[in-house]
Every structure is written in structure tokens, then in C-alpha cells.
Amino acid sequence: MLNKYIKINPKVEDAIKNKKPVVALESTLISHGLPYPENIKVANESIKAVEESGSIAATIGIINGEIKIGLDNNDIDILATSTNVQKVSLHNIALSFLNKQNAATTVAATINIASKIGISFFATGGIGGVHLGVEKNNDVSADLTELSRTRMFVVSSGAKSILDLEKTFEMLETYGIPRISFNSDFMPGFWYEETEFKVDKNFKNIDDISNYLKIIENLKHKSSVLIFNKVPDSKGLEKIQIEKWINQSVDKANSKNITGKELTPFLISEMNQLSNNKTLEANTALIINNALLAGKISKEFYS
Ligand code: PSU
Numbered sequence: 001m002l003n004k005y006i007k008i009n010p011k012v013e014d015a016i017k018n019k020k021p022v023v024a025l026e027s028t029l030i031s032h033g034l035p036y037p038e039n040i041k042v043a044n045e046s047i048k049a050v051e052e053s054g055s056i057a058a059t060i061g062i063i064n065g066e067i068k069i070g071l072d073n074n075d076i077d078i079l080a081t082s083t084n085v086q087k088v089s090l091h092n093i094a095l096s097f098l099n100k101q102n103a104a105t106t107v108a109a110t111i112n113i114a115s116k117i118g119i120s121f122f123a124t125g126g127i128g129g130v131h132l133g134v135e136k137n138n139d140v141s142a143d144l145t146e147l148s149r150t151r152m153f154v155v156s157s158g159a160k161s162i163l164d165l166e167k168t169f170e171m172l173e174t175y176g177i178p179r180i181s182f183n184s185d186f187m188p189g190f191w192y193e194e195t196e197f198k199v200d201k202n203f204k205n206i207d208d209i210s211n212y213l214k215i216i217e218n219l220k221h222k223s224s225v226l227i228f229n230k231v232p233d234s235k236g237l238e239k240i241q242i243e244k245w246i247n248q249s250v251d252k253a254n255s256k257n258i259t260g261k262e263l264t265p266f267l268i269s270e271m272n273q274l275s276n277n278k279t280l281e282a283n284t285a286l287i288i289n290n291a292l293l294a295g296k297i298s299k300e301f302y303s
């Protein structure tokens, strides 16, 4: 045990000790990213997907002021249904210990904790990044800072489409974060398959990704590596349509003065309403698909 605030599920602890494949999963998408009951379904199916690939899943969250590595059904229910779950990044994580709160960890907080206990792989839907209108609102997700200083192999469908994807993509390069993808030449656009931003390398199979990650490990590269995986075919939406809905959602957020950590959950939920839950279906499918890919790469990496 790392310290008194961290409780590791014995199966996960054994796997880390014995260098077996483990994939960390975050919990903010359960509490703030998806509505009930889809959130519970996605949390459980992501765990199942990781396990089907032969890796061990470790969903991370904070229950009653304690970090739990490997949330059980009961913990997931708490984060999925309680109304007072905090969304924690690095600036506010310690407060949830102090106040003995239930809290969900963002990408930033999850990879920080996972790397401290020796986990190397992580899957999510879309990372945070540079927000639209950054010139005025100065809103840049702490996910980027944490990705720049923590080595984690991160599978995602790019950054969430509600962000300024061009600035986010550039910022990743600035921070020395490799941007590779599985079967695409471009960074995905989260709810849509492709942006116009060309990745550093398009890998066509899992073996090659694993070999590449071993080089990164040997180099003791300091940052994370982003492994992009686009939304499954049948669930991807049109970029033009998504952009129209985003403009409407952003206007509404501005008129209601929604900022800071409330902004991302607000925009996602607006998009779900405007799209008649088409964005929700895409989001659900891509999260589970990313968990599966992370499981497969991790399995290969440790074999
Ligand atoms: N991926 C999803 N849905 C989400 C998130 C990721 O499909 O809700 C969460 C992650 O936890 C990420 C957070 O860290 O959104 C970003 O929030 P912010 O923009 O406030 O940093």
C-alpha cells in the first residue's frame, strides 16, 4: 500500500506486483460525463472489455475520502447515482480526503494515481484540452499538464469535440506528448471519426504499438503517449452536424455563465439533448471500444 489514502483491490495489487497487464479506468465519465443509467452500463462494460482482452481492469475513484483502485459494483453505483460527487483533478483532490467525500477522478487525477502505483495503461473516452475561446476564458484542462509530466499509455478517441482541437493538438506537441493512432492517419474528433490533424504515426496492428511503447519505456520518456482510436464505424457522427450543435451548446453555456469544471459536463449533456442522444450512443460505444484496445495492447506489452 502506497499510503493510507489508497486502497488497492488485491487482484489488481497482485497483477501489478507480478507484472501482469493492468488497465486503469477513470470515474469522472461515470459521474459527470454520462447520464444514469448509461453510466453504470458503460462502467461495467468497460471493465468487461478489458477483462475479455486478458488484462485486469482497475477503475479508480474516491469513496468516503479514500482512493480506491478497482471500484466494485457498489462503489460504481455510488458514483453513478449520488448527487454530491465531486469532480477531482489535481488542484482539489486532497480536499476530498480532508472532507471524506465521494469523488470521481478526471484523466489528470487518474493517471497521476495510476502511475504512482505502477500501472502503465489507461483508457478513457476523450481527454480534456484547450477550450474554445481560450483567449478570453483561459480554460485549458489540467489533463494536458498531467499528460506532459506522467508517463502513461493512454487510449482515447482524441480530445472531446467541444474543445479547440487544433490548439489542443498543437499543445500536445509542445508538451512532447507522442500522438499515435490505431488505423487512422488523423487524430479522431471524439464523436466523429477524423479531424484534419495528422498523427505522428498510424499503427496498423497491436504488436507494432507494443514494440513502440517499449522504446518509449526504454527511453524513460517523461510524458504520456496518446494512442488514438476512432469511434466505432456505425456510431460515428458527421463533423458538420457536430459543429453546429457545438455552436449552439457553447452559446447557451455563455448565456448561462457556465465556466470552470462545470463547463465540460454541461456541454456534453447539451449535445446529448440536441442530438437526440446520438452523441451519447457514440460516446458509450467509443469508451468501451477504447477499454478493449487498451486491454489488448497491455496484454501484448506484458507477454
Ligand atoms: N471522456 C468522456 N467523458 C468525460 C471525460 C472523458 O468520454 O466526461 C472527462 C474526463 O474525466 C476528463 C474530463 O478528464 O472529462 C475533462 O474535464 P475538464 O475539461 O473540466 O478538464
Ligand code: MN
Residues within 6 Å of the ligand: 139, 140, 141, 142, 260, 261
Ligand atoms: Mn477547465
